[in-house]
Amino acid sequence: MDAYSSYNQIMMYDDDKAKTSFIIERGTYCYKVMPFGLKNAGATYQRLVNKISKEQIGRTMEVYVDDILVKAPKRGDHLKNLTEAFSLLRQYRMKLNPSKCTFGVSSGRFLGYLVTQQGIEAHPRQIKAILEIKSPSTVKEIQSLTGRAAALNRFLSKSTDKCRPFFKTLKKGQKDKWDEECEVAFQSLKTYLTSPPLLSKPVPGEDLFVYLAVSDSAISSALIREELGAQHPIFYTLKALLDAETRYPKLEKLILALVVSVRKLRPYYQAHRVIVMTDFPLRSILHSPDASQRLMKWAIELSQYDLLYRPKTAIKAQALADFVAEFTPSAEEEKLVSKKKESSRADKASAEPDQPRDMWQLRVDGASNQKKASNKIEKNGMRIRKMGRS
Numbered sequence: 001m002d003a004y005s006s007y008n009q010i011m012m013y014d015d016d017k018a019k020t021s022f023i024i025e026r027g028t029y030c031y032k033v034m035p036f037g038l039k040n041a042g043a044t045y046q047r048l049v050n051k052i053s054k055e056q057i058g059r060t061m062e063v064y065v066d067d068i069l070v071k072a073p074k075r076g077d078h079l080k081n082l083t084e085a086f087s088l089l090r091q092y093r094m095k096l097n098p099s100k101c102t103f104g105v106s107s108g109r110f111l112g113y114l115v116t117q118q119g120i121e122a123h124p125r126q127i128k129a130i131l132e133i134k135s136p137s138t139v140k141e142i143q144s145l146t147g148r149a150a151a152l153n154r155f156l157s158k159s160t161d162k163c164r165p166f167f168k169t170l171k172k173g174q175k176d177k178w179d180e181e182c183e184v185a186f187q188s189l190k191t192y193l194t195s196p197p198l199l200s201k202p203v204p205g206e207d208l209f210v211y212l213a214v215s216d217s218a219i220s221s222a223l224i225r226e227e228l229g230a231q232h233p234i235f236y237t238l239k240a241l242l243d244a245e246t247r248y249p250k251l252e253k254l255i256l257a258l259v260v261s262v263r264k265l266r267p268y269y270q271a272h273r274v275i276v277m278t279d280f281p282l283r284s285i286l287h288s289p290d291a292s293q294r295l296m297k298w299a300i301e302l303s304q305y306d307l308l309y310r311p312k313t314a315i316k317a318q319a320l321a322d323f324v325a326e327f328t329p330s331a332e333e334e335k336l337v338s339k340k341k342e343s344s345r346a347d348k349a350s351a352e353p354d355q356p357r358d359m360w361q362l363r364v365d366g367a368s369n370q371k372k373a374s375n376k377i378e379k380n381g382m383r384i385r386k387m388g389r390s
Contacts (some may be wrong), residue, residue: 001085002100006066007041009094010034010048052092061085062110068096069110078104112151119232120199122155127193135183142169142177149189153238155196160218160238162189200225200232208234208272211312212257214250217241219257223265223274237264252295255282259298262305273306283309 003009012020012031020031020038034041042065049063060081062069070085072078082103089096102108107116114121129148136142146166153159165185169177202208202225209231211222218241223234239260241253248256258276262269276282285291286299 001068001070002097003066003068004095004097006045007036008033010045053088056084056088064111067110118198119201122152122196126151127196130193131190135186136178139170139177142166154236155199157222157236158213158220158238160220160240161215164217197233200234202234202268202272204271206272208268208274209277210258210261210274211277212254214253214257217246219253219260221257221261223261223268234268235265237261251280251285254278254280255286255295255298258282259301262302269305273308275308275310277310277312279312
């Protein structure tokens with residue numbers, strides 16, 4: 001659903017009406033309602049819809065500015081949720097634009113994406129915009145292509161590597177604006193977009209998996225879920241490396257790819273246990289006594305999440321084809337990997353197998369104010385609440 005002239009549904013504060021004054025031939029006028037164009041108009045309207053629908057957001061509704069989505073897992077519940085939404089809008093005298101509203105559908109466009117029962121798809125209009133354009137010949141056309149590709153980054157695995165030839169042509173001093181390398185990358189991008197991946201929705205409580213990959217100029221990751229032996233992508237992340245980052249050892253680039261994935265997809269990592277699928281001993285490298293300051297910083301950042309490290313298994317999904325090989329290690333990196341693996345095996349062998357391991361889980365929620373601090377600790381299913389003065 002779409003709100004009708006959304007900003008204009010908010011009345012202006014009397015003392016601020018004069019600030020919206022404008023002069024025309026017939027005299028001086030001011031707005032009685034909040035006009036479009038004010039710096040804080042969007043934030044003000046978002047606060048309004050968040051406040052009035054706070055009980056429904058995440059349960060039966062999703063709201064972004066003037067776009068309202070009413071959802072239901074079952075068709076029979078949809079009318080009930082719509083009735084609740086209409087009652088809420090009527091209570092606050094909010095109006096809708098009927099020509100932009102659609103009801104009772106199993107899929108629809110929301111925030112530029114096509115949301116279906118199966119997951120999130122790239123909108124066909126965005127894909128068509130790339131498939132139908134000819135090979136660019138000017139800087140403006142190349143910029144248009146990169147902008148359209150950037151809008152689909154969420155659906156493109158290793159998109160930085162796929163689009164790198166386009167960005168190279170935009171650098172200052174570049175003589176050949178469009179060469180054979182660009183044409184090959186352009187046709188490869190079109191081929192990929194003929195069957196873009198469907199992004200799945202994770203189920204609460206299930207384990208997720210992350211695959212990593214690095215190149216000389218970029219790092220990438222793919223967060224996936226598994227269902228009945230099939231692998232379904234949830235989100236692709238990417239980052240073009242800065243000049244200093246391109247000189248990192250490849251193992252550190254691999255860890256950086258994990259850190260970037262955690263930062264961009266933090267809600268997923270907070271709500272799920274994530275298994276890092278890698279053939280390299282990243283955990284041993286992060287917790288090595290001789291780890292660099294940068295690695296120690298990353299280790300501390302990653303320690304707040306429930307991460308497991310496992311060797312990669314067979315990749316079955318075509319959407320993960322770009323993550324078959326993380327990178328090709330150099331001779332020095334192979335020695336380091338072998339050393340870390342031997343050290344890890346030695347640590348496991350030195351453990352006493354007959355002695356049962358007592359697994360502990362410690363979760364601390366430190367809520368505090370100026371007068372007191374509260375530490376709620378959950379340990380092995382037993383909750384302890386400790387109150388103290390700060």
